[in-house]
Amino acid sequence: MRKLHFHPCGNFREGYEQELTIYETDFGRTAVFLSLVLLFALVPVISGPYVLYVINIIGIASIAAIGLNILVGYTGQISLGHGAFFGVGAYAGAIFATALHVPFWVAVPCAGLVTALIGMIFGIPSVRLKGLYLTIATLAGQFIIEYVLVHWETLTKGTMGIVLPKATLFGISLEGDRAFFYIIFLSLILMTYIAVNIMRTRYGRAFVAIRDNDQAAEGMGIPIFRYKLLAFAISSFYAGFAGAIWAYYMISITTEPFNLGLSVEYLAMVIIGGMGNIAGSIFGATFITVLNEILRWLTDVFMNTGILQGVELSIAPIRELAFGFTIVLFILFEPRGLAEVWRIIRSSFRLWPFSY
């Protein structure tokens, strides 16, 4: 058996292979593996239906956030249309399931592909647009998609929404939170695996090169437009994939949730999690989802106990306030996000008591 690697006390890399490793140490690999086993064995058993629901939502959001991170964090193209792409995926999944009677395991990836295609179409402006102008073009995409979803009634049934059939996988009908837990988290692991590995290939390096200096990247022979489109496609595929699973999980969908607010929320997940960090996206998704749930719970408490009965109180202002403050404080105090916080915590444990 080869020697196990533990934490080196410095950067002792000697070859390019070492730069490419995902886990710096065997300890990290073991830790991730163990926590995955715990996740699958323990979590569905001990959590109640509500907690499991929240965890599932976190899983779905994580998939979509990873997709956005590939586009924003790695390729440097700021998109404000991710929420709409998520919606496209949800609707594509729903339409595949209801109109074409496609089984669950085909419908979800197909929805991802359709979204990838749409994403590429809205990525076309990136041929000539850069920075803020591109951001606004994706904002336009957001509004155009929203409009189409509401008004193309023959396909999407407009504001009526679509009710999806039950998902079945290999003859087993997937019902309830627990079944979906396994589906969602297996997909999340798969998608994380793919994302981490894309970043280690020439494609991933090309993305990073475009982010850091697109002109230099072009000079190095990277066809930047093709790669930008590819980044849009991959990112939208993730959004669509997540959207389709979400649609199945929710059973009925309407056009309402896929608004600009959702896009902003995804962007917030990526930033709060840490840009250009896959694990960070999962942290960010967890943080924002939990924050949303806590705020909802808080408002419920206030409403029921009647502390603020006299005041005309609804969730909207408090939610807006808390959401805004979270983003602002994060950007002001830890712009590199939760992933950085996590790194600092880890290394301070590792280096304790001699912190240098």
Place this chain on the structure above:
Amino acid sequence: MDFLIQLLVNGISIGFLYGLAAMGFVMIFKSSSVLNFAHGELLAAGAFIFLTLVTWAKLPIFLAFVITLAGTFVLGFVIERLFLRPLIGEPLIYVIMLTVGLASIFKGLMLLIWGGNLYIYPDFLPAHLSIQMGSINIPPVYVISIVIGLLFLTLFGFFFKFSSQGIYMRSVADNQTASLSLGVNVRRVFALSWAIAALVAGMSGIILGIINGINVHDLSSVGLKVFPVVILGGLDSIGGAIVGGLIIGLLETFTGGYLSPSLRDVVPYIVLVFILLVRPYGLFGLVEIERV
């Protein structure tokens, strides 16, 4: 025919309003290259401060107007000081996200204070300001929005082209280190541009409030309308903001009048995408001079 002309007039006046709102936006962008997602909230803040002063404090209109402008000026100053200054030099996306966060905070605050209801100002504009041409009627608010729009356009145009302070602002947007090395007070430039932008936003908020009534959600969504306007005109062009505003205003009223009201909000964006494909820096925006 009359319908067409009436639409034209409405489009132009709304366009001037959008242009006015966009001008503040361009102001911020020109000096600090910040895309302000909280602009709609600044509009709303202006409208609400004015509302409170007029209906609750019962101040005379003119005094209320002046106090509102001063208030928004200070507000812009404070925002820059508290939130934007620590971010000088950080990548674009953080700054964008910060303004998104600010937008949320302001929206939440305003909802807490004033709630989500629709308010209207007491009728105070003199009726003789309206212009009657045959069957076409231009209400006083529209006249005012056109006049103020033109006024600020020329004011800002001169400011940026000829005044020293304006040139310093442009130099900071262009190359911060170089302007620091020449002794330009970069912090003052940022603070000033935010303050002026907030002031202009507050004023457009008041006028919009007179036309559509005052509601947190409606006014802050105008902030999003500003995007197609400024991008069309070019992010850094004051004149472009007015032209972009006119184009978007006309597009909106005409699609609303002839096609369907539901298309009103999307058509600007569709046109925007196509124009951007032909002219990536908007109609009047500066083409980026890149040298590696």
Place this chain on the structure above:
Amino acid sequence: MKDNTLLQLNNISVVYSDVIQVLKGVSLLVEQNKIVSLLGSNGAGKTTTLKAISGLLKPENGKVTDGTLMYEGKEIQNSAPEDITRMGIIQVLEGRQPFKYLTIEENLRVGTATRWGKPYKKDMELIYDYFPPLVKRKKTLAGYCSGGELQMLVIGRALIAHPKLLLLDEPSLGLAPLVVKEIFKIIRRINEEQGTTIILVEQNANMALQIAHYGYVMENGKIVMEGKADELKKNPDVREFYLGMGASGLTKSYKDVKAYKRRKRWL
């Protein structure tokens, strides 16, 4: 301290991001109305020294951690660039850095920032007199001008501010030899006619020592040699490493290149 001292650096250290120490105790003395040239290879800390003087370290997360910077008898280390420029120290940045979207004339006007509101018309005339090629280009965007014109522009832009001390960072960077000659001539003229004290950072040691009165050689964040320009020019080490001449005084040819490198005597 002598009377005509304008600027004195006493043993200053500069650290970037609290980690990277770039200057390790640099001391300089700049006398009034003199051109002092700062030589050294890449990464020796010349630009950092200039930035420490002009206060531009701050935006780059750098700090003077030790030592004092005396300018006209006042300590100015770690002051804000707005204040330092107003005391009459103007730096011309490396790599030109014009305001690309401003016309030449507007670029020059930015130079009035330290004395905002005062008339500047006469100074403009003066700049155009020093740099005649700029006159034709008055209304052109700086982004479309040539390297030589831009170098003149940025020096002119700094002159508008009436500096007492002008910090020039590699004015010859990427310019044709003839243009470099021209620019150095003008620098000398500025020094003689305006009485501006100049600190000149250069890779082109030959040119720099021709116009400078005094010179310092930096290496690895330390001053390793100093002396009058003429003396430095004659020093065999400087000749070998910075002027590219053999010890015998003739231009070095491949014939003379030894298999081993001459040892730098100050190491």
